[in-house]
Amino acid sequence: MIKNILIDLDGTLTDPKIGITTCVRYGLEKIGHPVAADLNLDWVIGPPLKVSLAKILNVSIDDDLAEQALLGYRERFGHIGLFENEVFPDVAATLSQLQKEEYKLYLATAKPIVYATQILEHFDLAKYFTKAYGSELSGERTNKGDLIAYILQQELLSPDECMMIGDREHDILGARCNGIETIAVEYGYGTDQELTAAKPLHRITKFAEVLDYLS
Numbered sequence: 001m002i003k004n005i006l007i008d009l010d011g012t013l014t015d016p017k018i019g020i021t022t023c024v025r026y027g028l029e030k031i032g033h034p035v036a037a038d039l040n041l042d043w044v045i046g047p048p049l050k051v052s053l054a055k056i057l058n059v060s061i062d063d064d065l066a067e068q069a070l071l072g073y074r075e076r077f078g079h080i081g082l083f084e085n086e087v088f089p090d091v092a093a094t095l096s097q098l099q100k101e102e103y104k105l106y107l108a109t110a111k112p113i114v115y116a117t118q119i120l121e122h123f124d125l126a127k128y129f130t131k132a133y134g135s136e137l138s139g140e141r142t143n144k145g146d147l148i149a150y151i152l153q154q155e156l157l158s159p160d161e162c163m164m165i166g167d168r169e170h171d172i173l174g175a176r177c178n179g180i181e182t183i184a185v186e187y188g189y190g191t192d193q194e195l196t197a198a199k200p201l202h203r204i205t206k207f208a209e210v211l212d213y214l215s
Contacts, residue, residue, distance in 0.1 A: 001161060002103070003104060005103050006107075006151060007166070009109035011189040013088065013207075015085065015086050022076070025041070027071070028057075031065060031069050033056075045188075046110070054066040074137075082122075090207045097211060105128055108148060109134045113136070114137065166182070172199070184204070186205050187206065
């Protein structure tokens with residue numbers, strides 16, 4: 001029986017496209033590597049950001065250039081970008097219903113927890129969660145599998161009593177390597193091909209549909 005629900009943030013609860021892509025461009029321009037205005041950066045939403053920046057720069061993740069781009073990104077994101085964001089339809093009402101049905105909700109995001117908690121508070125979503133978990137600014141727990149393992153350990157949760165909800169393959173695969181089944185949302189930033197390959201247990205077109213599989 002499912003008692004605990006782990007939920008991704010970007011692309012699942014909120015649409016952070018404007019904030020994230022604008023700050024990526026800012027960070028890259030700051031280090032002298034601007035990208036074309038028409039270049040699609042939607043794919044950077046969800047995975048560990050430093051990995052994506054390194055890919056854009058065509059350098060290794062350990063390269064100082066990737067770190068400098070990340071610092072530039074955070075310079076803008078920490079004050080402006082995190083609020084250039086909006087909650088997807090039905091999210092608040094669905095979280096409220098899940099809470100009423102006594103599920104324990106845990107945020108499980110690769111985003112640094114210092115930003116994630118501010119976003120939850122800003123959009124009045126924090127009240128629905130038992131606890132929010134994210135990565136550290138140092139890069140620790142940006143891997144979704146590592147993050148989920150940490151949540152299970154900290155909260156003493158049994159994998160067979162948990163469900164993970166997210167929009168990218170990282171959510172699905174990270175949960176699976178910890179023995180947790182998944183629900184993928186199709187309105188986020190994971191492509192159809194990506195989600196098909198990841199093979200979540202269920203796929204939904206709007207957040208409210210989680211109630212059909214949990215209630």
